[in-house]
Amino acid sequence: MGIRNRIRTHVGRNPNPITAHTREAHSRLAGANVTVSVCPYCAVGCSQLIYTKNGRIIDIEGNYDSPISGGTLCPKGAATYGLVNNPDRLTTVRYRPPHATQWEDRSLAWCMERIAQLVKQTRDASYEETDTNGTTVNRTLAIGHLGGATLDNEENYLIKKLWTGGLGIVAVENQARI
Numbered sequence: 001m002g003i004r005n006r007i008r009t010h011v012g013r014n015p016n017p018i019t020a021h022t023r024e025a026h027s028r029l030a031g032a033n034v035t036v037s038v039c040p041y042c043a044v045g046c047s048q049l050i051y052t053k054n055g056r057i058i059d060i061e062g063n064y065d066s067p068i069s070g071g072t073l074c075p076k077g078a079a080t081y082g083l084v085n086n087p088d089r090l091t092t093v094r095y096r097p098p099h100a101t102q103w104e105d106r107s108l109a110w111c112m113e114r115i116a117q118l119v120k121q122t123r124d125a126s127y128e129e130t131d132t133n134g135t136t137v138n139r140t141l142a143i144g145h146l147g148g149a150t151l152d153n154e155e156n157y158l159i160k161k162l163w164t165g166g167l168g169i170v171a172v173e174n175q176a177r178i
């Protein structure tokens with residue numbers, strides 16, 4: 001039997017080949033809230049669409065309206081969903097005391113206090129108003145800061161303001177530029 005005859009035979013048996021199940025099927029993104037965002041990884045700044053339902057992210061994809069990326073994401077940006085929904089993601093602060101071999105869970109408040117105390121102590125001990133030539137430098141060379149590529153623009157702005165302008169730290173870098 002030729003293909004045309006087979007199609008005619010099928011249509012003759014069932015004029016509506018779309019089942020009720022197919023009619024009710026829809027994308028899992030249907031009804032989700034969509035938020036336009038920027039990929040957290042690098043300075044290209046590809047735009048992303050973040051889909052959420054009931055307060056949870058259910059998908060992240062490229063934004064077709066972006067003049068930068070036109071809906072595309074590189075493999076790293078395309079895996080952003082895995083960054084936020086990864087069962088292996090650490091959700092507590094991990095601390096390894098000096099000379100210890102085991103990591104310990106600590107509260108975020110304890111960690112922030114510890115970092116603040118060490119920064120203050122180190123800056124007080126190393127701050128230079130002038131260098132050996134008498135030139136005003138107002139700096140410390142004893143502290144460095146390395147940011148992660150998932151820091152957003154606002155966080156990087158505040159880091160640069162606080163570390164460099166506020167505390168005189170010179171070595172402020174970001175993993176994305178290394």
Ligand code: SF4
Nearest residue numbers: 039041042046074077
């Ligand atoms: S999708 Fe890739 S190229 Fe685009 S901003 Fe993210 S990491 Fe950079």
